[in-house]
Amino acid sequence: MSEWWTYSLQDFLLFSPKTWHRLLELYNRELWPAQLVALAAGVVILALAARGGRHGRTVAALLGLGWAWVAWAFHHERYATINWAATWFAAAFAIEALLLTWWGVLRGQVQFERPAIAHRRIGLLLFGFAVLVQPLIGPLAGRSWVEAQVFGLAPDPTVVATLGLLLAMTDGPRWRLLAIPLLWCAVGGAFHWAMGASDALVMPLAGLVTVCVAAARHDATRTRPTRPSV
Amino acid sequence: MNRVRTARRRAFLRNLLAAAAGMVVSSPARTQSAQVRTRAIPSSGEALPVVGLGSWITFNVGHDRVARDACAEVMRAFFDAGGRLVDSSPMYGSSQEVIGYGLAKLGMPPQVFSADKVWIGSGGRGPAQIEKSRASWNVSRFDLLQVHNLLAWQEHLPTLLAMKAAGRLRYIGITTSEGRRHAEVEKIMRSEPIDFVQISYNVLDRDVEDRILPLARDRGIAVIVNRPFREGALLAHVARHPLPRWASEIDCASWAQFILKFIVSHSAVTCAIPATTRVDHVRENMAAARGRLPDEPMRRRMADFVHRL
Numbered sequence: 086m087s088e089w090w091t092y093s094l095q096d097f098l099l100f101s102p103k104t105w106h107r108l109l110e111l112y113n114r115e116l117w118p119a120q121l122v123a124l125a126a127g128v129v130i131l132a133l134a135a136r137g138g139r140h141g142r143t144v145a146a147l148l149g150l151g152w153a154w155v156a157w158a159f160h161h162e163r164y165a166t167i168n169w170a171a172t173w174f175a176a177a178f179a180i181e182a183l184l185l186t187w188w189g190v191l192r193g194q195v196q197f198e199r200p201a202i203a204h205r206r207i208g209l210l211l212f213g214f215a216v217l218v219q220p221l222i223g224p225l226a227g228r229s230w231v232e233a234q235v236f237g238l239a240p241d242p243t244v245v246a247t248l249g250l251l252l253a254m255t256d257g258p259r260w261r262l263l264a265i266p267l268l269w270c271a272v273g274g275a276f277h278w279a280m281g282a283s284d285a286l287v288m289p290l291a292g293l294v295t296v297c298v299a300a301a302r303h304d305a306t307r308t309r310p311t312r313p314s315v
Numbered sequence: 316m317n318r319v320r321t322a323r324r325r326a327f328l329r330n331l332l333a334a335a336a337g338m339v340v341s342s343p344a345r346t347q348s349a350q351v352r353t354r355a356i357p358s359s360g361e362a363l364p365v366v367g368l369g370s371w372i373t374f375n376v377g378h379d380r381v382a383r384d385a386c387a388e389v390m391r392a393f394f395d396a397g398g399r400l401v402d403s404s405p406m407y408g409s410s411q412e413v414i415g416y417g418l419a420k421l422g423m424p425p426q427v428f429s430a431d432k433v434w435i436g437s438g439g440r441g442p443a444q445i446e447k448s449r450a451s452w453n454v455s456r457f458d459l460l461q462v463h464n465l466l467a468w469q470e471h472l473p474t475l476l477a478m479k480a481a482g483r484l485r486y487i488g489i490t491t492s493e494g495r496r497h498a499e500v501e502k503i504m505r506s507e508p509i510d511f512v513q514i515s516y517n518v519l520d521r522d523v524e525d526r527i528l529p530l531a532r533d534r535g536i537a538v539i540v541n542r543p544f545r546e547g548a549l550l551a552h553v554a555r556h557p558l559p560r561w562a563s564e565i566d567c568a569s570w571a572q573f574i575l576k577f578i579v580s581h582s583a584v585t586c587a588i589p590a591t592t593r594v595d596h597v598r599e600n601m602a603a604a605r606g607r608l609p610d611e612p613m614r615r616r617m618a619d620f621v622h623r624l
Contacts, residue, residue: 091493095546104375107379167377167408
């Protein structure tokens with residue numbers, strides 16, 4: 086793309102806000118009452134992650150399923166009809182689903198233990214926000230309930246919930262699992278900003294919180310004194 | 316090069332004939348359309364109404380049946396008002412399919428002038444993209460194919476020229492928008508046998524008046540004007556102020572007509588392509604193709620007035 090500096094974010098918006106909201110509305114109407122199932126799954130995941138123990142594989146499997154569903158049902162089947170870039174979004178979400186399956190289900194690397202340390206609390210709060218609060222933001226901003234984005238079915242809350250769970254992991258987040266969700270925070274934020282949405286800052290802020298907490302934990306782990314050998 | 320010059324001479328003669336003929340009725344014998352102002356395509360003399368229909372953003376509605384039907388109604392109103400040229404691109408998401416849906420629903424209006432684009436970085440993949448676009452429109456062939464934003468134009472133009480020579484395409488062109496790459500546009504206009512150039516132009520964005528529009532006139536190249544309302548921003552800006560009373564001297568009843576009449580009153584402009592999702596807006600736009608057009612003093616007055624807002 087030549088003279089790229091002459092383009093604004095709006096130049097990359099291929100459709101009107103009205104079309105985007107209609108897409109969400111039609112998607113939700115087609116899936117109803119799957120939103121209730123997704124919400125219940127979100128609460129179950131939150132409970133399992135909060136309880137700790139041997140539930141990491143179940144949580145990773147459910148999360149991977151959500152990413153796979155969003156990749157196929159939302160990005161590939163619906164969003165790609167108005168945005169050719171959504172084919173790439175579908176591929177990215179499918180890759181994240183595979184990564185979660187590989188690291189979390191097959192290798193058992195997604196684990197949650199109970200100590201109430203800060204990153205874990207923030208992670209679970211972020212997850213709870215994605216499942217219980219994020220679907221309300223649209224209606225609170227004056228949009229219709231039928232356009233609400235729900236965890237496991239729509240991209241934004243699925244991404245924020247994943248960031249939360251990755252922060253809450255015992256060993257801290259794996260950057261390889263964080264990369265795609267963080268990229269989506271940037272893409273989603275830019276997209277909502279271009280549309281003039283009042284909640285455009287939600288995704289970038291979620292990404293920023295994740296990066297800060299993950300970086301702080303990373304530093305703490307590196308500076309922790311090693312136990313002297315006897 | 317001789318072939319190009321000969322074509323230009325023929326085009327010039329056809330232009331003279333077309334200009335002498337003045338306004339040409341090109342659409343069905345409806346009362347409204349009978350008064351639609353047209354301009355000749357320099358390379359053929361074929362008359363085109365000075366207001367067309369763009370599809371950027373507005374027709375990208377995906378599989379939403381309600382929205383598709385609304386777009387079809389916009390197209391119906393456009394054709395009923397005497398419109399012909401509909402413009403799209405593979406870059407515009409589902410717009411091509413939606414146009415195809417609308418055309419099928421309206422029974423493939425014979426007056427449609429199908430203008431599309433090729434937009435892909437690889438010249439080798441151009442023909443496949445063009446064929447996919449044609450299938451989306453469900454037309455037997457395109458009237459006009461343009462190289463979108465000059466993307467890989469060196470590779471695509473030979474393809475388009477070959478299609479035209481084989482009778483599988485009537486006109487070829489290039490496009491740019493918002494003032495980008497004008498030097499390259501000029502170079503192509505001077506060296507390649509294109510029929511159309513598509514650029515951005517409105518009462519505030521007038522760079523093309525210096526070189527591109529005079530060059531188009533000299534070279535016998537038709538000019539399509541995109542983003543006449545700056546994607547609505549210009550209309551939103553001026554709409555806060557009342558339309559000046561003297562706008563009635565050029566038969567303007569709205570700001571949209573004011574802006575469109577400024578554009579199409581430039582003698583080098585063939586057609587402006589505003590996009591809309593609303594039937595009342597498309598009718599309002601098409602009304603700019605009727606009645607009096609501003610002369611040069613009035614054009615200056617219009618530009619000065621909008622600058623001061």
